[in-house]
Amino acid sequence: MIIRRDVFQAIADPTRRAILVLVATQSMTAGAIAANFDTARPTVSKHLQILTECELLEQEQTGREVFYHFNPKKMKEVADFIEPFRKMWDDRFDKLENIMKKYNPDSNRGKK
Amino acid sequence: MERKTKVNAGDGQQDIVITREFNLPLELLFKAHAEAELIEQWMSHEYGTTKFVKLESRKHGSWQMETTDAQGKVAFRANGVIHEFVPNQKITRTFEMEHSPFGVQLELYVFEKLSDDTSKLTMHVIYESVAQRDQVLKLPFSQGLNMAHNRLQDIVSKLK
Numbered sequence: 001m002i003i004r005r006d007v008f009q010a011i012a013d014p015t016r017r018a019i020l021v022l023v024a025t026q027s028m029t030a031g032a033i034a035a036n037f038d039t040a041r042p043t044v045s046k047h048l049q050i051l052t053e054c055e056l057l058e059q060e061q062t063g064r065e066v067f068y069h070f071n072p073k074k075m076k077e078v079a080d081f082i083e084p085f086r087k088m089w090d091d092r093f094d095k096l097e098n099i100m101k102k103y104n105p106d107s108n109r110g111k112k
Numbered sequence: 113m114e115r116k117t118k119v120n121a122g123d124g125q126q127d128i129v130i131t132r133e134f135n136l137p138l139e140l141l142f143k144a145h146a147e148a149e150l151i152e153q154w155m156s157h158e159y160g161t162t163k164f165v166k167l168e169s170r171k172h173g174s175w176q177m178e179t180t181d182a183q184g185k186v187a188f189r190a191n192g193v194i195h196e197f198v199p200n201q202k203i204t205r206t207f208e209m210e211h212s213p214f215g216v217q218l219e220l221y222v223f224e225k226l227s228d229d230t231s232k233l234t235m236h237v238i239y240e241s242v243a244q245r246d247q248v249l250k251l252p253f254s255q256g257l258n259m260a261h262n263r264l265q266d267i268v269s270k271l272k
Contacts, residue, residue: 082119082121082249085119085249085251086117086119086130089117089119089130089132090116090117090132091157092154092155093116093117093132093134093154093233094116095153095154095157096134096141096144096154097134097135097136099144099150099153099154100134100136100140100141100143100144100150101135101136103140103143103150
């Protein structure tokens with residue numbers, strides 16, 4: 001199965017958002033990033049992989065170490081403000097769907 | 113994961129298209145857009161309660177609604193006229209937020225049956241200008257950004 005790496009999915013995760021906040025202030029190695037979390041190291045690596053795949057983070061080899069940089073250009077894409085608007089409607093429509101699923105028609109409209 | 117609600121807002125255009133497929137029969141989806149008490153339910157949320165001052169769901173009818181905050185203060189009022197009302201097919205109306213710089217928008221709601229239990233809504237919203245469209249799109253963004261920022265701070269503070 002191919003999982004599409006999409007920026008919005010990437011930032012939907014709280015740990016990944018926390019990673020972005022960390023790396024936004026300074027470039028860091030995977031080890032230094034992981035040291036900030038209780039989460040297991042492989043889990044952090046997975047988060048870094050996702051963030052890198054969707055280009056929110058960039059890797060740079062310096063000697064033997066790989067540093068992660070924050071990519072503000074990609075972040076701007078996220079900030080392209082459509083997503084909160086979409087989310088607002090998505091939430092409203094989810095609610096609409098739930099309300100109407102419980103809706104009891106007064107009239108006899110037969111099979112629903 | 114496929115996102116259910118899609119928003120298409122082309123760069124430099126003054127309209128947007130919102131589409132959504134529902135696990136609801138067409139009749140129920142339409143009803144949820146035609147009856148005041150139902151719209152009030154799904155439009156209200158923890159920060160505000162939406163009530164219609166009036167809603168005349170018919171051709172050449174008009175509507176006005178207001179949203180009150182948790183303290184019962186009117187946060188905003190909006191109104192418009194209904195240009196077209198075809199049950200289970202289409203609603204065309206205008207929408208204007210009172211005392212706001214956003215101007216009036218033309219909204220075309222198209223309802224389609226997909227199967228006995230599923231249906232689709234296509235909302236085409238046309239604004240007065242590109243700038244006004246972008247301003248409206250940014251509204252939830254600036255609110256959401258604050259909330260996201262607070263959440264981020266919560267997370268980061270827990271890490272220390």
